[in-house]
Amino acid sequence: MSAILQVRGLNVRFAQDGSVTDAVRGVSFEVGRGETVALVGESGSGKSVTALSTVQLLGDSAQMSGSITYDGAEMIGAPEAELRRVRGNDISFIFQEPMTSLNPLHTLEKQLAESIELHQGLRGAKVREHIVELMNKVGIRDPEERLGAYPHQLSGGQRQRVMIAMALANNPQLLIADEPTTALDVTIQAQILDLLADLKRDSGLSLLFITHDLTIVRQIADRVCVMKDGEIVEQGPVDDIFDRPQHPYTVSLLTAESTGAPTPVPAGAEVIAETEHLKIWFPVQRGLLRRTVGHIKAVNNATLSVRAGETVGIVGESGSGKTTLALAVMKLIRSEGRIGFMGRDIERFSQSQVRPLRGDMQMVFQDPYGSLSPRMTVAEIISEGLDVHGIEKNEDKRILVAEIMEEVGLDPALMDRYPHEFSGGQRQRVAIARAMILRPKLLVLDEPTSALDMTVQVQIVDLLRELQRKHRLAYIFISHDLKVVRALSHRVMVMKEGDVVEAGLAEEIFRRPQTEYTRALMAAAFIEMDEDA
Structure with missing residues (x-):
């Protein structure tokens, strides 16, 4: 299987206000065509920074070294015009916090139409038809009535589904999903995972999937990379990682689960x-x-x-x-x-x-x-x-x-x-x-x-x-x-x-x-x- 994304020896350092933070150190992995690779690890382990590095979305304070290639082309140091062509077209993102990613002043229709018009050249009724189809795909009820809605008028899960629709709008080759099911209930979560599986099968979509939900990882991923403190401490096929984890941190992740019961309510509680x-x-x-x-x-x-x-x-x-x-x-x-x-x-x-x-x-x-x-x-x-x-x-x-x-x-x-x-x-x-x-x-x-x-x-x-x-x-x-x-x-x-x-x-x-x-x-x-x- 040829790799659509290759990351080799990636280091990311943030220098700001006289302090230096090494967020990612020596990270190497690849995503094959039609493959799903999951990045897992605790908050602050460097998962999102690694993902944002792929198309240089980290800002001026980030200092990067190593190599990131998409479809054979080097992304680190690539011209801005080339990065703009790749972003949102060949590589799409689903971000973790939809309320901060969606424009509060624009309707859903306007925000979804922007990317479609820019990359596909569609106009008017064809754009609206495509938007309604996308919203149906990601499980938004009565999409025609929602087109004029603003982000604050939607629930957290509905906003996340809009973000997923935006990411899928231009049929990307690589989808980078940063906690894409965080705000979704379990039934819609299952629908979204099924949708992503269908896209993989029908269009050869590759997926870099960032999540803390290990149940989802086992369901959707082909391979897993476990990150801790900016480094990948273990990686391999999903069954090997889940059934035979080698690193103590991986073991702690796999055994972490909320169990037990709350303290009984006191008698006569008001x-x-x-x-x-x-x-x-x-x-x-x-x-x-x-x-x-x-x-x-x-x-x-x-x-x-x-x-x-x-x-x-x-x-x-x-x-x-x-x-x-x-x-x-x-x-x-x-x-x-x-x-x-x-x-x-x-x-x-x-x-x-x-x-x-x-x-x-x-x-x-x-x-x-x-x-x-x-x-x-x-x-x-x-x-x-x-x-x-x-x-x-x-x-x-x-x-x-x-x-x-x-x-x-x-x-x-x-x-x-x-x-x-x-x-x-x-x-x-x-x-x-x-x-x-x-x-x-x-x-x-x-x-x-x-x-x-x-x-x-x-x-x-x-x-x-x-x-x-x-x-x-x-x-x-x-x-x-x-x-x-x-x-x-x-x-x-x-x-x-x-x-x-x-x-x-x-x-x-x-x-x-x-x-x-x-x-x-x-x-x-x-x-x-x-x-x-």
Whole structure:
């Protein structure tokens, strides 16, 4: 098998503000035509830097040496015109964080059309037809109605599917996928992997696949490269790496999995948050007069409650209404129906009435990098809530920041650094610390482990369990990773297209799912159900 991509002795060094960081050292591997090679390793191991090096997307601060050839042509030092021709045409990228990769000011149609018009020369109706076909391929429902939508109007999973559609738009020869299924639920994840497998078979697509999900690696990859601290510590055929790992780090990756169960809910625990018959419909408006021509039915008749010390897991495919429901509980979007918080009905509260309650209800978002201001130090980010609520004087804030950083497993000596100086797992700990410094009663966790490698994921789950046990926190936990949901949740709600299709004790849902949809979720997540339990 001839190689379409060859990397030989790649070194990448970043020199900035007088400091030098060796991000990649002596990396060598190749991707054959029609082959899938997976790069795996913990956050900060150099996987994404290696991938971005292939078409010189690292910026001026990067110093590269070694050799990278695509289809026999050297990429390091190649003319800019040659790199522009290759990027997005011969080699396409699916990036890890779609919200930062998509333009918030342009509609989906405009962003998808841009690459098609540039590389294929199509115009007008043919472009729109191609876009609709792509959106159907990647599992976006009602694509014609979504063409005029902006990125912020989509769920995280839907945004990721748009990124995949953009990458596939020009039929690339090599697709570099950096955590392409991170934000996707297990059923859509399976569809995307099937789609990539079909493209490989039908068009000879080569794939460099970066992921922390080793289940996916075994399913899709031909060969695996394991990275640690900027080096490849082990590589080989997927079966050899999984069945006979040689390096201790590879062994630790393969054995890392969130297991166990949460601490039982204390007897007589008070209800912290609840909803009854909650309904959230978004109007679809068209024309110059913006007449309402229909509704997006995001949530229908949802009823839930969560007690002190309890975790309610909400699962379902992307766009099913999970995050929308949680935002309504937090009074961040409008809704119809009852919302209770700490014994008070707050559904009709104005924002000024809700503001005193904000310290007791906090949220940790899906994208730890996008939710942290790059212009603020970690100390400023964590203490921001104290400033908003006027809780502590300036001289006391650093003491509180240091205490909460220690509690979430961060070194307080790092508090004056900026988010880009931390790994993904560390950034998520910063986001948790920002929420926890206010000592809330309710914490909404929206995919808090989705972008993390398996070893860090286990650490975050253990941290959340310990914080819940110590502070009797109520969690609403939104995730597509059913193994993590099982390890953390007392009760589970399953949502589909805005409806709650099943709800109950977590172990009952996992062992004896009652609906076909829940069974499909379990099967896609490769969870063995004990029918006799």
